[in-house]
Amino acid sequence: MYIYILTNQTQTVLYIGVTNDLMRRLYEHSSGRGDVGKFTGRYQTDLLVYFEISPDATQAIEREKQLKRWTRRKKDALITAFNPTWQAIDLETWTG
Structure with a gap:
């Protein structure tokens, strides 16, 4: 299971x-x-900027809920630690 974060071109919205x-x-x-x-x-x-893998659906859903409760600042820090330039991730070429 995957938990993921998308943003828009101007990085003003997170999904x-x-x-x-x-x-x-x-x-x-x-x-x-x-x-x-x-x-x-x-x-x-529609720009993927963050993702993580979870071993099962229950844990993935719990993590999704946790992230949704976070402040924008905390979400931004998570994304930046994983993807410092907030470059849109292409899963076929991503090396992380």
């Missing part, structure tokens, strides 16, 4: 999610980019 197939989920987010009825479409959050 936190959980999935068992990160590549598929990123495709779904980018496909709904213009869908104003969905958070990621409305705010154009």
Whole structure:
């Protein structure tokens, strides 16, 4: 399971999610980019800047909830520690 954070071009919005197939989920987010009825479409959050792997769904969901409760400052620090330049992550070439 994956816990992930997306942002928009200006890094003003963060979206936190959980999935068992990160590549598929990123495709779904980018496909709904213009869908104003969905958070990621409305705010154009389709740039992956952070992810982590969890051994099971229960722990992943708990971690997602934990991150969502964090302040923006704390989330920014987590992303920066993992991805200092906030460069959009391409899972096919990411070396971390």
